Amino acid sequence: MTKSLSQSRLPLYSFVVFVFLFAATPAEAHLNSTGMGPIYDGLMHFLLSPEDLAPVLALALLAGLRGASHGRRALFVLPAAWLLGGLIGLAATSSSAHPVISAFWFLLLGGLLAADAKLSLRVTTALAALLGLYHGYLNGTGLGLSATSATVLLGLIFAVFVLVALAAALVARLHASWARIAVRVAGSWIAASGLLMLGWAMHKV
Amino acid sequence: MRIARQQIITRWMTILLPMLFWAQVAFAHPQQGEARGFVTGFRHPISGLDHVLAMVAVGLWGAQLGSPAIWLLPVAFPMVMAFGGMLGLMGVPLPGVEYGIAASAILLGAAVLFEVRPPLALAAVLVGTFAIFHGHAHGTELPPGQSGLLYSMGFVIATGCLHAVGITIGAVHRWGWGQRLLRFAGGVVAAGGMFFMWKAVA
Numbered sequence: 001m002t003k004s005l006s007q008s009r010l011p012l013y014s015f016v017v018f019v020f021l022f023a024a025t026p027a028e029a030h031l032n033s034t035g036m037g038p039i040y041d042g043l044m045h046f047l048l049s050p051e052d053l054a055p056v057l058a059l060a061l062l063a064g065l066r067g068a069s070h071g072r073r074a075l076f077v078l079p080a081a082w083l084l085g086g087l088i089g090l091a092a093t094s095s096s097a098h099p100v101i102s103a104f105w106f107l108l109l110g111g112l113l114a115a116d117a118k119l120s121l122r123v124t125t126a127l128a129a130l131l132g133l134y135h136g137y138l139n140g141t142g143l144g145l146s147a148t149s150a151t152v153l154l155g156l157i158f159a160v161f162v163l164v165a166l167a168a169a170l171v172a173r174l175h176a177s178w179a180r181i182a183v184r185v186a187g188s189w190i191a192a193s194g195l196l197m198l199g200w201a202m203h204k205v
Numbered sequence: 206m207r208i209a210r211q212q213i214i215t216r217w218m219t220i221l222l223p224m225l226f227w228a229q230v231a232f233a234h235p236q237q238g239e240a241r242g243f244v245t246g247f248r249h250p251i252s253g254l255d256h257v258l259a260m261v262a263v264g265l266w267g268a269q270l271g272s273p274a275i276w277l278l279p280v281a282f283p284m285v286m287a288f289g290g291m292l293g294l295m296g297v298p299l300p301g302v303e304y305g306i307a308a309s310a311i312l313l314g315a316a317v318l319f320e321v322r323p324p325l326a327l328a329a330v331l332v333g334t335f336a337i338f339h340g341h342a343h344g345t346e347l348p349p350g351q352s353g354l355l356y357s358m359g360f361v362i363a364t365g366c367l368h369a370v371g372i373t374i375g376a377v378h379r380w381g382w383g384q385r386l387l388r389f390a391g392g393v394v395a396a397g398g399m400f401f402m403w404k405a406v407a
């Protein structure tokens with residue numbers, strides 16, 4: 001019965017699919033016409049820049065370890081500060097990331113995460129604000145003033161928001177001790193990378 | 206229900222893990238030298254057998270010692286090793302690095318072989334001291350022209366993976382035959398360390 005029914009509907013389904021295929025508009029994979037390209041540029045820039053990605057991940061994991069309230073605070077403060085820093089940076093003439101300061105963020109956030117530091121909500125907020133302002137400023141100066149800079153910045157901030165939301169939410173619901181230790185190990189890796197960055201910075205001097 | 210879910214997860218992990226290990230480097234949006242930096246950094250700790258033996262031995266010993274050493278060592282070791290690497294990068298000399306590395310394999314292997322159970326602080330100091338030697342050697346050997354950050358991340362992650370391999374192998378410690386196997390593995394590590402010490406002295 002079921003089989004005969006589906007067989008009888010097959011031509012109808014085929015017709016609908018056929019019509020949809022013919023009605024399809026041109027693919028806009030490269031996003032030239034939609035104007036969404038700069039959004040994805042910003043998004044991918046963040047996801048492919050470990051010097052931005054790792055401290056944000058460390059902060060998100062740290063906030064997640066401290067609980068949902070810290071996660072929510074980081075989720076909104078960090079992108080907001082990043083946007084503010086970015087807008088200031090867009091107007092700035094020039095600036096470059098100092099490797100020692102970048103290493104400092106790795107060390108600080110990775111170290112706090114590895115130590116499972118019991119931070120207050122105020123400290124988490126301050127860390128999120130400072131990190132967002134610093135990295136947003138650097139991104140803004142890197143972009144410079146152009147027609148698409150603000151859109152790129154928006155994409156970047158969207159990526160920050162999504163990463164913090166996912167990472168903090170994932171960690172906030174972890175209760176198994178081994179899982180929380182795995183998160184702390186990630187923190188020690190980030191801090192260790194920061195120490196080596198510091199060494200690289202001194203090496204070049 | 207739970208067993209069925211575990212079976213599904215195990216099946217998927219069996220498929221995914223080999224795929225992850227076979228994955229090639231993504232070149233979708235690399236900055237100059239970055240992908241190479243990560244891969245070179247990742248390969249560095251696993252390219253020298255003396256390092257591999259010592260890192261795996263740390264994991265084996267941690268598994269033998271149980272909690273809290275099993276998690277303290279993997280958390281502390283990368284940071285102490287990176288500190289040694291930083292000293293190496295900065296050009297701070299550390300005498301007898303090769304001897305220290307060979308001694309680390311001998312002593313850590315012996316600790317696993319004889320199931321030595323010192324106080325946690327002493328174990329951490331011992332492992333931390335050796336970590337500085339390993340890190341310093343890596344720091345001074347870093348090739349020029351690499352992307353420092355990605356190289357460092359690859360280097361640290363590879364070291365962490367070697368610890369994880371040791372801890373995973375060490376999971377057999379719960380069984381009698383596993384305890385004997387671990388002690389045998391410790392003996393192999395110590396023998397390897399003696400070979401490297403002989404090479405360093407000769």
